[in-house]
Amino acid sequence: MNKFHFIDRRKNPKGKSLGNRQRFLRRARAQIKEAVQKSLRDRSVSDLDRGEKISIPAKSTAEPRFRLDPETGRREIVHPGNKEFTTGDRIKKPPKGGGKGRGKDAADSGDSEDEFQFTLTQEEFLDIFFEDLELPNLVKRSLKEIRSTAYRRAGFTVAGSPNNLNLIRTMRNAHGRRLALKRPTTREVNALKERLFELERVFDPSEEEIAEKKALIAKLEEMERRRRWAPFIDPLDVRYNAFEPTPVETTAAVMFCLMDVSGSMGEREKDLAKRFYMLLYLFLKRRYERVEVVFIRHTHHAEEVDEETFFYSRQSGGTVVSTALEKMLEVQKERFPASEWNIYVAQASDGFTQSGDAQRCVEILDQDVMPISQYYAYIEILDERELEVFSDADSGAELWRAYRTFAPKWPNFAQTRIARPQDIFPVFRELFSKDSREAA
Amino acid sequence: MSVETRNPGLLFADSDWDFDRLKRTYDAIEDIALGDLGLDVYPNQIEIISSEQMLDAYSSHGMPLMYKHWSFGKRFARDQIRYQKGYQGLAYEIVINSSPCISYLMEENTMTMQTLVMAHACFGHNHFFKNNYLFRQWTDAEGILSYLDFAKKYVAKCEDEYGPAEVETILDSAHALMDQGVFRYARPPRLSEADKLAKAAARADYEQKTFNDIWRTLPNTDEPEDDKEERQQEVRNIKLPEENLLYFIEKASPVLKPWQRELVRIVRNIAQYFYPQKQTKVMNEGCASFVHHYIMNALYDRGLIGEGAMMEFLHSHSAVVFQPEFDDPRYSGINPYALGFSMMQDIRRICEEPTEEDLEWFPEIAGSKDWRSALKTAWAEFRDESFILQYLSPNVMRKMRLFAVEDDAEDTHVEVSAIHDESGFRALRARLAAQYDLGMHEPNIQVVSADLDGDRMLTLKHTMHAGRKLDPKTRDDVLWHVHNLWGFPVKLEEEEA
Numbered sequence: 053m054n055k056f057h058f059i060d061r062r063k064n065p066k067g068k069s070l071g072n073r074q075r076f077l078r079r080a081r082a083q084i085k086e087a088v089q090k091s092l093r094d095r096s097v098s099d100l101d102r103g104e105k106i107s108i109p110a111k112s113t114a115e116p117r118f119r120l121d122p123e124t125g126r127r128e129i130v131h132p133g134n135k136e137f138t139t140g141d142r143i144k145k146p147p148k149g150g151g152k153g154r155g156k157d158a159a160d161s162g163d164s165e166d167e168f169q170f171t172l173t174q175e176e177f178l179d180i181f182f183e184d185l186e187l188p189n190l191v192k193r194s195l196k197e198i199r200s201t202a203y204r205r206a207g208f209t210v211a212g213s214p215n216n217l218n219l220i221r222t223m224r225n226a227h228g229r230r231l232a233l234k235r236p237t238t239r240e241v242n243a244l245k246e247r248l249f250e251l252e253r254v255f256d257p258s259e260e261e262i263a264e265k266k267a268l269i270a271k272l273e274e275m276e277r278r279r280r281w282a283p284f285i286d287p288l289d290v291r292y293n294a295f296e297p298t299p300v301e302t303t304a305a306v307m308f309c310l311m312d313v314s315g316s317m318g319e320r321e322k323d324l325a326k327r328f329y330m331l332l333y334l335f336l337k338r339r340y341e342r343v344e345v346v347f348i349r350h351t352h353h354a355e356e357v358d359e360e361t362f363f364y365s366r367q368s369g370g371t372v373v374s375t376a377l378e379k380m381l382e383v384q385k386e387r388f389p390a391s392e393w394n395i396y397v398a399q400a401s402d403g404f405t406q407s408g409d410a411q412r413c414v415e416i417l418d419q420d421v422m423p424i425s426q427y428y429a430y431i432e433i434l435d436e437r438e439l440e441v442f443s444d445a446d447s448g449a450e451l452w453r454a455y456r457t458f459a460p461k462w463p464n465f466a467q468t469r470i471a472r473p474q475d476i477f478p479v480f481r482e483l484f485s486k487d488s489r490e491a492a
Numbered sequence: 493m494s495v496e497t498r499n500p501g502l503l504f505a506d507s508d509w510d511f512d513r514l515k516r517t518y519d520a521i522e523d524i525a526l527g528d529l530g531l532d533v534y535p536n537q538i539e540i541i542s543s544e545q546m547l548d549a550y551s552s553h554g555m556p557l558m559y560k561h562w563s564f565g566k567r568f569a570r571d572q573i574r575y576q577k578g579y580q581g582l583a584y585e586i587v588i589n590s591s592p593c594i595s596y597l598m599e600e601n602t603m604t605m606q607t608l609v610m611a612h613a614c615f616g617h618n619h620f621f622k623n624n625y626l627f628r629q630w631t632d633a634e635g636i637l638s639y640l641d642f643a644k645k646y647v648a649k650c651e652d653e654y655g656p657a658e659v660e661t662i663l664d665s666a667h668a669l670m671d672q673g674v675f676r677y678a679r680p681p682r683l684s685e686a687d688k689l690a691k692a693a694a695r696a697d698y699e700q701k702t703f704n705d706i707w708r709t710l711p712n713t714d715e716p717e718d719d720k721e722e723r724q725q726e727v728r729n730i731k732l733p734e735e736n737l738l739y740f741i742e743k744a745s746p747v748l749k750p751w752q753r754e755l756v757r758i759v760r761n762i763a764q765y766f767y768p769q770k771q772t773k774v775m776n777e778g779c780a781s782f783v784h785h786y787i788m789n790a791l792y793d794r795g796l797i798g799e800g801a802m803m804e805f806l807h808s809h810s811a812v813v814f815q816p817e818f819d820d821p822r823y824s825g826i827n828p829y830a831l832g833f834s835m836m837q838d839i840r841r842i843c844e845e846p847t848e849e850d851l852e853w854f855p856e857i858a859g860s861k862d863w864r865s866a867l868k869t870a871w872a873e874f875r876d877e878s879f880i881l882q883y884l885s886p887n888v889m890r891k892m893r894l895f896a897v898e899d900d901a902e903d904t905h906v907e908v909s910a911i912h913d914e915s916g917f918r919a920l921r922a923r924l925a926a927q928y929d930l931g932m933h934e935p936n937i938q939v940v941s942a943d944l945d946g947d948r949m950l951t952l953k954h955t956m957h958a959g960r961k962l963d964p965k966t967r968d969d970v971l972w973h974v975h976n977l978w979g980f981p982v983k984l985e986e987e988e989a
Contacts, residue, residue: 058511059539062599068548069568075656076565105573113566115664116969117671118935118954118962125960126900130924132826133817134895134911141908143897170569171576
């Protein structure tokens with residue numbers, strides 16, 4: 053019988069090729085980025101929770117080998133399935149790249165694909181999409197440094213709590229000490245005992261045997277004494293993993309998301325605004341672990357809500373935009389003192405508010421909000437028809453025009469418009485890309 | 493199904509598999525493979541894997557361990573999307589020429605498929621690996637796994653020390669020359685020669701010892717004197733022209749550092765390991781298909797598998813050995829499974845029921861009745877080219893309706909130069925054999941000179957066959973890689989043989 057065995061590998065850790073994949077993505081980084089940007093044009097934000105199939109030019113990751121040029125020289129190839137040919141028949145070659153010529157490349161089935169297609173996971177996709185985006189002016193000049201502590205490994209120590217016991221170190225020390233102190237091993241003791249039992253069993257022991265027995269007993273006692281004296285594990289041997297608190301610098305930032313959910317915002321507009329915030333939220337979650345996000349929605353009165361309500365619940369009513377700004381200031385004063393926090397605000401609205409309220413908004417912004425904010429982004433959600441009407445940057449809904457008047461005063465104020473789902477990604481990039489801001 | 497459940501002798505009656513069934517079935521297969529066919533195999537190690545793991549194995553040449561490189565990630569990404577979209581099924585098995593011989597079985601396979609796969613891989617391929625002269629001479633089944641383990645760790649260590657980008661550029665360039673990185677005629681040294689591995693480990697060790705951050709800014713003169721001495725002696729021993737470009741570069745490149753030489757050597761050793769497989773596709777698959785076909789039929793004859801299983805087997809067997817004709821849209825060249833299987837079935841027929849024609853063409857085996865030893869001789873002593881030249885019978889040529897077409901790039905027509913008739917058989921057979929001669933479709937490139945004392949120009953020569961030039965689309969890219977490893981100008985000459 054030949055030896056053989058079965059091994060069930062299905063439970064082996066997954067992602068064995070992950071390292072290779074990362075190397076591949078790094079290799080084709082530039083092309084992949086381009087492909088991601090391209091694919092975003094027709095992509096809605098709600099698709100963000102799945103991966104994306106992209107194509108990159110095959111050339112960027114080509115693996116060239118020396119090959120024979122199929123366009124030169126003579127070759128003879130054997131094919132199966134002859135029907136009517138006889139020796140000497142001459143057949144006109146098919147035009148290049150078609151018909152029956154297919155089989156001819158069988159020998160060198162090189163990769164002739166021009167495009168290389170594969171799927172990016174959501175993680176990879178978002179990573180690449182958000183790669184060169186950043187929250188502007190992240191560090192406030194006057195900001196008090198926030199320090200928190202994290203524990204880091206710092207070698208070994210002789211004192212500690214049992215859960216930090218380092219077994220390997222401890223046993224190694226114990227082993228070394230036992231060797232140095234010549235502690236008799238259990239095996240040695242057992243060997244002696246065995247011999248002793250043997251002697252005990254002798255019915256009529258001779259002189260030598262009695263002598264040996266005595267010697268053995270003495271030796272055993274000596275061994276036991278040594279074993280007590282040099283224990284298997286001594287408190288001296290014990291080592292613990294040591295941890296040391298180290299200060300970690302953090303930047304505290306908060307993003308206020310203000311959204312108009314009043315009756316004037318149609319379903320379409322609300323949907324666009326939500327998608328924009330969804331993207332913003334994903335971006336913050338992904339890139340800034342420590343950013344707090346505050347969701348405020350408003351009709352004629354504003355309220356702070358949780359993420360779930362913000363994105364998924366429905367509400368309707370009149371429109372007073374300034375209530376949202378007031379609410380935001382209230383929350384900010386209560387929980388996010390300007391001296392300790394970097395403050396960001398994003399506001400989405402269709403630009404319509406109660407008459408006179410726009411002026412009030414401008415006042416609040418100008419006097420209270422802008423001085424404490426790092427960056428303020430106003431996104432106006434437009435009807436597609438309105439986009440044509442308001443093609444000029446100066447004309448627009450009430451709020452838009454009001455904001456235009458004071459915007460030049462504040463370089464950290466941005467306003468932009470979204471009319472179609474396709475606009476969301478470009479607008480988002482425009483608001484948060486490193487380059488455009490530096491230029492601005 | 494009812495028939496099967498009534499028959500207590502069956503190994504299995506439905507399509508689910510479990511380890512108990514696998515073991516019982518394996519024993520039954522082994523009984524036929526060793527007892528009846530008289531195969532001689534390495535010990536088997538059978539691993540059950542998921543489809544994702546199968547994709548993993550695909551991407552790294554089917555090897556269970558491999559160093560990290562982006563090209564494997566690329567292959568994985570490509571196969572994954574093809575598999576998910578259903579363009580491409582996965583192989584039912586992968587088998588590795590090692591001892592023990594490792595076969596991968598997919599968990600999705602039905603019990604019948606597992607039976608087929610065990611017969612095919614664990615006995616068919618396994619026997620071929622152990623007995624074929626190319627594998628015996630050129631590869632080292634005992635040593636490959638430990639060598640790959642060494643390679644993987646070595647590459648990882650280099651990435652740590654010199655950065656992934658540095659390692660990548662060497663591996664990229666070495667990969668580009670893999671086809672020119674094998675010894676075709678001289679027998680290469682065995683991998684596992686203990687001193688060889690020990691030396692590689694010692695080299696790795698030495699670098700670890702001499703690696704010291706303080707000295708990092710100093711010029712890297714890492715190569716120990718006696719190693720350098722030995723290497724230069726090896727360079728002097730190389731007789732030009734040298735066909736193994738990677739070997740020449742590894743030994744003689746004026747710019748590579750010791751660890752870079754080791755990387756080139758790793759790629760070269762892996763290329764050499766796979767070289768026999770490239771030369772025995774038809775035989776290897778033919779042998780495995782013949783063996784599984786015989787064993788499945790024997791299991792059925794012994795009442796160990798039922799009719800349902802037999803139908804399932806025949807269905808997938810005929811898909812595997814299906815040969816589309818040249819004008820079929822599915823046609824993409826000759827299917828090695830089909831050609832190998834029908835040639836081997838025909839050898840059996842020639843031994844058992846020879847015709848007049850067979851007696852004339854194959855006097856040594858025709859009518860000998862002992863097809864087992866005839867096949868075993870063929871499996872042991874031939875490669876695709878010589879196997880076809882020796883054993884392709886008029887009967888197979890007629891059945892496959894083979895015809896040869898001559899294609900001159902200068903001509904507007906192709907010409908049918910031989911067909912399956914009395915006057916064409918010998919020519920047809922020679923043509924088909926030549927088609928499996930790697931020398932015919934892999935460019936023959938050799939190092940002809942390297943001016944080591946002068947301007948260090950490396951000169952390569954492509955010896956053309958039948959006027960076939962190098963493809964300019966890839967030529968210059970590959971030459972860039974040669975230059976990357978050589979460090980000095982590289983020249984390529986093309987010349988008709």
